[in-house]
Amino acid sequence: MTSAHEPPPERTGEDPLALDQQVCFALAVASRNVIALYRPFLDPLGITHPQYLVMLALWEETPLSVVQLSRRLSLEPATLSPLLRRLEAHGLITRERRHGDERTLDISLTARGREIRADAERIPEGVVARLGMSQGELEGLRDVLHRLISASARATAG
Numbered sequence: 220m221t222s223a224h225e226p227p228p229e230r231t232g233e234d235p236l237a238l239d240q241q242v243c244f245a246l247a248v249a250s251r252n253v254i255a256l257y258r259p260f261l262d263p264l265g266i267t268h269p270q271y272l273v274m275l276a277l278w279e280e281t282p283l284s285v286v287q288l289s290r291r292l293s294l295e296p297a298t299l300s301p302l303l304r305r306l307e308a309h310g311l312i313t314r315e316r317r318h319g320d321e322r323t324l325d326i327s328l329t330a331r332g333r334e335i336r337a338d339a340e341r342i343p344e345g346v347v348a349r350l351g352m353s354q355g356e357l358e359g360l361r362d363v364l365h366r367l368i369s370a371s372a373r374a375t376a377g
Contacts, residue, residue: 260342282325
């Protein structure tokens with residue numbers, strides 16, 4: 220710590236507090252921009268990007284309990300519940316109490332929810348084309364982001 224009479228230490232190189240040097244800033248802007256690219260593909264399906272993530276998980280495995288889906292999406296159940304209500308109102312999923320365990324709410328796809336998968340299959344290719352990046356670049360970025368997710372989860376776990 221410097222006293223009021225001493226000048227602050229000289230900085231060398233990059234300012235560690237420069238906005239463009241912050242990983243959090245780059246991730247926030249990239250996230251907003253990439254999610255915006257999905258909108259023209261999702262609007263015809265009548266779903267938002269968070270709802271699309273729910274559908275992706277359910278297209279992989281159904282039924283899933285709310286707890287399983289919450290873990291899969293790294294979302295709190297309280298955040299997930301409004302998404303599920305809207306998807307149910309759109310006729311894409313059902314929410315039913317599990318037989319034999321009334322505390323568990325299972326989420327399943329409806330016939331319509333299964334049908335829109337065919338339209339959704341074009342989304343990844345369309346987003347890649349709009350980004351103008353190679354499939355290899357995006358796969359490498361995805362892999363780095365998964366490592367970042369794991370590292371940050373470990374760091375916040377204590």
